[in-house]
Amino acid sequence: MPPRMLPDPTPETRHFWDGCREGELRLQRCSSCSESYFPPRPFCPKCGSRDVETYKASGKAVLWSYVINMRPRPDMGTEPYAIAVVKLDEGPTMMTNIVDCPQTPEALQLDMPLQVSFSKQSDDISLPLFAPAK
Amino acid sequence: MKQKSVAVVGAAETTKMGVIPDLSTIGLHADAALNALADCGLKPSDIDGVATAGISPTELAWYLGIKPTWADGTQVGGCSFMLHVRHAAAAINEGLCNTVLITHGESGKSRVGAGRFGGGGGSSLNGQFEMPYGPAGPPTMFTIPVLRYLKTYGLTEEALAWPAVIQREWAAKNPRSTFKDPISVDDVMNSRMIAWPFRILMCCLVTDGGGALILTSAERAKDFPTKPVYVLGTGESVETPLISQMYDATSSTAFKISGKKAFEEAGIKHADVDHLMVYDAFAHLPLYGLEDLGFCKPGEAADFIKERNTAIGGKLPMNTNGGGLSYMHSGMYGMYALQESVRQMRGVAPAQVPGAKISVCQGVGGMFGAAGTVIFSNEAP
Numbered sequence: 001m002p003p004r005m006l007p008d009p010t011p012e013t014r015h016f017w018d019g020c021r022e023g024e025l026r027l028q029r030c031s032s033c034s035e036s037y038f039p040p041r042p043f044c045p046k047c048g049s050r051d052v053e054t055y056k057a058s059g060k061a062v063l064w065s066y067v068i069n070m071r072p073r074p075d076m077g078t079e080p081y082a083i084a085v086v087k088l089d090e091g092p093t094m095m096t097n098i099v100d101c102p103q104t105p106e107a108l109q110l111d112m113p114l115q116v117s118f119s120k121q122s123d124d125i126s127l128p129l130f131a132p133a134k
Numbered sequence: 135m136k137q138k139s140v141a142v143v144g145a146a147e148t149t150k151m152g153v154i155p156d157l158s159t160i161g162l163h164a165d166a167a168l169n170a171l172a173d174c175g176l177k178p179s180d181i182d183g184v185a186t187a188g189i190s191p192t193e194l195a196w197y198l199g200i201k202p203t204w205a206d207g208t209q210v211g212g213c214s215f216m217l218h219v220r221h222a223a224a225a226i227n228e229g230l231c232n233t234v235l236i237t238h239g240e241s242g243k244s245r246v247g248a249g250r251f252g253g254g255g256g257s258s259l260n261g262q263f264e265m266p267y268g269p270a271g272p273p274t275m276f277t278i279p280v281l282r283y284l285k286t287y288g289l290t291e292e293a294l295a296w297p298a299v300i301q302r303e304w305a306a307k308n309p310r311s312t313f314k315d316p317i318s319v320d321d322v323m324n325s326r327m328i329a330w331p332f333r334i335l336m337c338c339l340v341t342d343g344g345g346a347l348i349l350t351s352a353e354r355a356k357d358f359p360t361k362p363v364y365v366l367g368t369g370e371s372v373e374t375p376l377i378s379q380m381y382d383a384t385s386s387t388a389f390k391i392s393g394k395k396a397f398e399e400a401g402i403k404h405a406d407v408d409h410l411m412v413y414d415a416f417a418h419l420p421l422y423g424l425e426d427l428g429f430c431k432p433g434e435a436a437d438f439i440k441e442r443n444t445a446i447g448g449k450l451p452m453n454t455n456g457g458g459l460s461y462m463h464s465g466m467y468g469m470y471a472l473q474e475s476v477r478q479m480r481g482v483a484p485a486q487v488p489g490a491k492i493s494v495c496q497g498v499g500g501m502f503g504a505a506g507t508v509i510f511s512n513e514a515p
Contacts, residue, residue, distance in 0.1 A: 005265045008256030039263045065282035065383050068330035073270040083268055085378045095264045095378035110285050
């Protein structure tokens, strides 16, 4: 199996990927308008302020929408898998995979509660995946 | 823009459609361009404005021997050509050029002289925040918002079958359609699963082809041998490069902005529209299109299609060439939607809507990344 396609962090996103490696889901929030946003960038996409802070998010989310890919990408193995969008408790949505759960429409119910779970891929990169909340 | 100040005078697709292994990407652009020039009796040297996507306007101009005073390389995916029409209208009105050639060509199936899909690299937004989770092309990305849409409006997966069934009925009337045999909802629901809930018959074709348009001022358009198709209103917008970051999974913000602008420019109401094209890369696009353009209330488009309003004889004929689901889809389908609108306005479409006077043509770019709207009329100003 070819190595999994992994992110190549940039200066603007480094803190996010460092957080994942250290077991923290880091979001950014505007100090002016309080908007939480994702993906990372050094300004608020709602009001344009550069006065933003990074904080540790709860890691809680719900399953927002998904497809189950029946034709696995070679680096993703041989079994069908869900490509999901989750809605974080803090508001933003993000793409991810759902782990510790059968990859079936029956098991994957929209709005089911989820918790982040970091999956180590290399010394630098851990991916933020989500599992059903216990 | 000023209503009916600019018109399409030349329009044509590539000589062949479907599988064209003997032409490269640029060759398809040129074939369509030469056909469009022949359609309105012009030579390449008569063109002083060029616009294209997929290749650069530089390549297009040089390849055809055109020395333009205006060029537009706007590239926002499959609706780029809708934006080109809009930009060309503004340029002609401003006197930047007189006669614009817009081309598309894509070796989507045969891949002759074609690039690879998704070349953003690991440091792009897409490379960092979507590709690590296993998307394998548009069928596994463009489709992601749909379960949320279905749940929000209490719909079943069957909502995605009706656009395919009805459009196949239109395709059966089109000799150039790739697929013409009738299909039922059961056929669609039982076809091969690609990315649940999407079956293969809910996904567009993969073909080769191209098309070109020639626009000039409405004043000059009267001197051409073809029936002028006037640009009545236009709109455009862009939204997000990441499907996971749509502002609302149940609706395209770009469609709403683009459509509203075009209707305002055109000064028309929905009831005035005789013919509609909605770029259908996948079966949910007509649903989002009908709702975001305001033809249906949110959640009601599937029933609207099921009740045959967009079918032959319906009050709002839609995707009358068969669409990306049955006619053709080379990758950037917007050009073919425009071609069908022009044919309908000229009165020469294979499945002609009798007496159609106003056609709305809605394009999407990327995966809900961009939108372009062009409203045409065949009535002289």
